[in-house]
Amino acid sequence: MLIRIVRMTFRPEQISEFLELFHASEDHIRHMPGCRFLELWQDTNHANVYCTHSHWESEEALNAYRRSALFGQVWPATKALFAAPPLAFSVQPASVSVTNSAGVGS
Structure with a gap:
């Protein structure tokens, strides 16, 4: 599984337009x-x-969405409302065990 976070800063006067766009899509x-x-x-x-x-x-599923007609409509319309560049990143659940100060897994 891939988790995608996209942080977007909008011009204050564009927030309602963004919310309408998001809720429609x-x-x-x-x-x-x-x-x-x-x-x-x-x-x-x-x-x-x-x-x-x-x-x-x-990641392939995310990229397929990013190549879709839907993304091609939604993302340019969203980008037009930005006050600053977005910050986007992908993460996944960590599978690393926690170790104590002695380096022993707990």
């Missing part, structure tokens, strides 16, 4: 092959900063 994104989860977060200290948090079966 979120169900379509959730139904893309390989998408297992999608939600929208808002920064608690900066009202114009939002993050999408999505889970994908694989």
Whole structure:
């Protein structure tokens, strides 16, 4: 599984337009092959900063979405509302065991 976080800073006057765009497309994104989860977060200290948090079966599934007609419509429209460049990164659950100060697994 791949977890994708995209942090986006919007011009304050564009927030309602972004929210309309997100709500109009979120169900379509959730139904893309390989998408297992999608939600929208808002920064608690900066009202114009939002993050999408999505889970994908694989990097290939995410890339297939990024090549889709849906992404080709949603992303350019979203980018037009930005006040700053987005920050996007992919992560996965860590499988490293925790070690104590002696280097022994716990």
